[in-house]
Amino acid sequence: MASLISCPHCGARPKEEFTIKGAVLSRPAADAGHQAWTDYVYLRDNPRGTHREYWHHTSGCRRWLVVTRDTVSHEVGFCQDAAAAKLAEVRP
Amino acid sequence: MSDFRITLRPALGSAPRPGSRGLSITAMPEGHVVQVLGRPHAPDLFGVLERATGAAHRSVRAAGPGQWFIVGDAPLSRDEFAALSTALQPHATAVDQSHGRVRIRVEGTIVERMLAKGTAVDLDPGAFPVGTSAMTLLGHVSVHLTRIEIAAFEVMVLRGFAESLWEDLVRMSVEFA
Numbered sequence: 001m002a003s004l005i006s007c008p009h010c011g012a013r014p015k016e017e018f019t020i021k022g023a024v025l026s027r028p029a030a031d032a033g034h035q036a037w038t039d040y041v042y043l044r045d046n047p048r049g050t051h052r053e054y055w056h057h058t059s060g061c062r063r064w065l066v067v068t069r070d071t072v073s074h075e076v077g078f079c080q081d082a083a084a085a086k087l088a089e090v091r092p
Numbered sequence: 093m094s095d096f097r098i099t100l101r102p103a104l105g106s107a108p109r110p111g112s113r114g115l116s117i118t119a120m121p122e123g124h125v126v127q128v129l130g131r132p133h134a135p136d137l138f139g140v141l142e143r144a145t146g147a148a149h150r151s152v153r154a155a156g157p158g159q160w161f162i163v164g165d166a167p168l169s170r171d172e173f174a175a176l177s178t179a180l181q182p183h184a185t186a187v188d189q190s191h192g193r194v195r196i197r198v199e200g201t202i203v204e205r206m207l208a209k210g211t212a213v214d215l216d217p218g219a220f221p222v223g224t225s226a227m228t229l230l231g232h233v234s235v236h237l238t239r240i241e242i243a244a245f246e247v248m249v250l251r252g253f254a255e256s257l258w259e260d261l262v263r264m265s266v267e268f269a
């Protein structure tokens with residue numbers, strides 16, 4: 001497990017200051033089918049390698065972050081504020 | 093109306109003083125702590141905060157993006173809080189936390205070494221100069237740290253955790269006694 005997360009606001013902090021909030025998935029449309037919503041709510045991949053997750057800096061700036069980490073090497077890649085990540089997202 | 097009179101007791105009134113030479117741990121006056129929350133995507137509010145606090149004996153402490161604490165040693169009257177709150181509008185909202193957060197001063201030439209037992213924040217004066225603040229974990233307790241002088245830090249903590257944190261700080265300072 002990654003032990004140091006580089007918060008874009010606070011700098012490098014130990015993982016104990018954070019709460020993992022799960023995989024970054026795009027939310028289906030409100031009228032999407034039953035299957036799409038079941039997938040979104042319950043079904044998770046267990047990726048080997050790169051994984052994008054929401055992390056909450058609970059004991060720091062209290063911002064939600066999007067952290068990219070490698071589940072094999074434990075390397076932490078890009079850490080971004082979730083609001084900034086959402087703004088950068090290309091929406092159809 | 094309540095049958096009980098509410099009396100304000102200091103959170104750390106009965107806490108024993110540590111006796112170490114190199115470090116001192118003191119409960120700061122329970123004056124005021126005002127939490128300031130900026131509106132999303134608000135411009136840099138530092139100027140607004142400086143103007144709102146005015147010449148009064150108050151300090152502004154950063155607490156993450158769009159969040160600050162305004163602290164001072166004197167209690168804040170209802171009118172003073174209202175004036176402060178109005179001065180921040182429409183950019184930010186003020187919440188009086190004076191009853192809910194307690195400040196502890198830790199001081200000494202090796203104070204960083206003592207605090208480093210509890211937090212991973214780099215407290216070297218080069219990386220964390222006077223006036224810098226950080227929200228962090230100190231052991232298992234969430235705190236707001238500010239370097240107020242070169243060898244003195246203010247540790248702000250939720251009132252219910254104050255005594256527990258005090259005991260932790262005393263224990264952390266034992267080896268320097």
Ligand SMILES: [Zn+2]
Binds near residue numbers: 010060
């Ligand atoms: Zn942070």
